[in-house]
Amino acid sequence: MISFSEFETEDGSPLYLQIIFYIKRGLVAGTIAHREELPSRRVLSALLGVNPNTVQKAYRLLEEEGLVESRTGAASFITIDEAQKQRIKEQLLDADLQGLVTSMRRMGISRDEAVRLIEKAWGEPT
Amino acid sequence: MISFSEFETEDGSPLYLQIIFYIKRGLVAGTIAHREELPSRRVLSALLGVNPNTVQKAYRLLEEEGLVESRTGAASFITIDEAQKQRIKEQLLDADLQGLVTSMRRMGISRDEAVRLIEKAWGEPT
Amino acid sequence: MISFSEFETEDGSPLYLQIIFYIKRGLVAGTIAHREELPSRRVLSALLGVNPNTVQKAYRLLEEEGLVESRTGAASFITIDEAQKQRIKEQLLDADLQGLVTSMRRMGISRDEAVRLIEKAWGEPT
Amino acid sequence: MISFSEFETEDGSPLYLQIIFYIKRGLVAGTIAHREELPSRRVLSALLGVNPNTVQKAYRLLEEEGLVESRTGAASFITIDEAQKQRIKEQLLDADLQGLVTSMRRMGISRDEAVRLIEKAWGEPT
DNA sequence: GTGGTCTAGACCACG
DNA sequence: GTGGTCTAGACCACT
Secondary structure, eight states, X not given: OOOOTXXXXXXXXXXHHHHHHHHHHHHHHTSSOTTOBOOOHHHHHHHHTSOHHHHHHHHHHHHHTTSEEOOTTSOOEXXXXXXXXXXXXXXXXXXXXXXXXXXXHHTTOOHHHHHHHHHHHHOSOO | OOOOTTOOOOSSSOHHHHHHHHHHHHHHHTSSOTTOBOOOHHHHHHHHTSOHHHHHHHHHHHHHTTSEEEETTEEEEEXXXXXXXXXXXXXXXXXXXXXXXXXXXXXXXOHHHHHHHHHHHHOSOO | OOOOTTOOOOSSSOHHHHHHHHHHHHHHHTSSOTTOBOOOHHHHHHHHTSOHHHHHHHHHHHHHTTSEEEETTEEEEEOOOHHHHHHXXXXXXXXXXXXXXXXXXXXXXXXXXXXXXHHHHHOSOO | OOOOTTOOOOSSSOHHHHHHHHHHHHHHHTSSOTTOBOOOHHHHHHHHTSOHHHHHHHHHHHXXXXXXXXXXXXXXXXXXXXXXXXXXXXXXXXXXXXXXHHHHHHTTOOHHHHHHHHHHHHOSOO
């Protein structure tokens, strides 16, 4: 069963997207695996303190993307292969990196300065 | 007059916030200076292809933050000092870095790998 | 539920103010009572033929004045006590009377003539 | 020359309409007469503390209604006959009375109470 | 179903 | 030409 213990709501982006990205990042890291079960809508909504409809929307979109399978009466579960995993990883990384580089460059920060800032923000070299 | 030639609309974040961040990053970099004029609502809205009210909302929030002054019938302009500039720089950097580190860690990426990815995304060492 | 059957849009004054005044007059008359529900944004906007946001603006301003309470997902309702009712009554009457007297005096109409005109406009002595 | 000494800006209705109504009420009362001169746009705007464009808009609308004649290089002046005066009087009175009666009735005020309130607001029986 | 927010276009007063 | 306000429609999260 997927754990949402590290989930924390962030900025102003829609909650259902935050849930989707949380799951996708777990898929990329391998902490969420093929055939793994998703918490039920009711359980997850209680866990995250959001509305069941919001969870449902996230699950529905993941299902439309082919990453989740649902069968009435049974738990939903993850379905993913290596090709999809690689595609998602690139998507997520691209979004993260492009945003950061654009932002920092616009702020007049050099590449080396950016690297120092990131190393500092990262903390211990995990 | 502030140039918006490098502005490009992004993902799902609100347009008025994108305008605000674009201006703030210019303030931090020094490419936008104290007493510099902002494009009028009509001009900027036409340039960005958005509604004049969206631009106005961005300007109004910047005014409430004390970074813009507006007077009916006259152009709006920037007002900023070094202390504010420093404060904004820290805010923007914090937001950028925290988001990146959280996302990449969750994806199982190591610090050194992250640095390599950023250097590659940056391109030439500006 | 508050009825808006007698509502009719008037001259050039803002629609959201007309809605506010309509409700306030009902509060003064007692035809709208404490804890009574307001029609939802969608229902009232369809009824009056205006945009839902116009209704929302009226409700929001009444909420800021402490006369309405709203909670996401639930109906908005009236909250008023006798002191507020009295204060509103005086405000409304002052506005009505001052406007009328100023206008008629400027038109060269005498007090007695004004009274006759009002009695005639009123029709049956309700 | 028409005097605007008693003019005072009111509620939220457009300034150019307030100027128009001020003039129309003077016409009805006879304190503004046929062939009387209007102050120039510049003079009146300075007198009322509003923008010349606002005065111009009021004059233009009065001209379109046939109540003002302008000749380039000369002062604008009033042009009105008894029939027009009567028509305007009825229009203004209708608007005043209907608004008052509707408002007070909706507030649950009786006809006699209304008359007393008006007499009190009027003050001395001019 | 509910209210909250974001985006959009027209009108007003002002310099 | 400028900024301020009113009206409008779509989307989001919640009961």
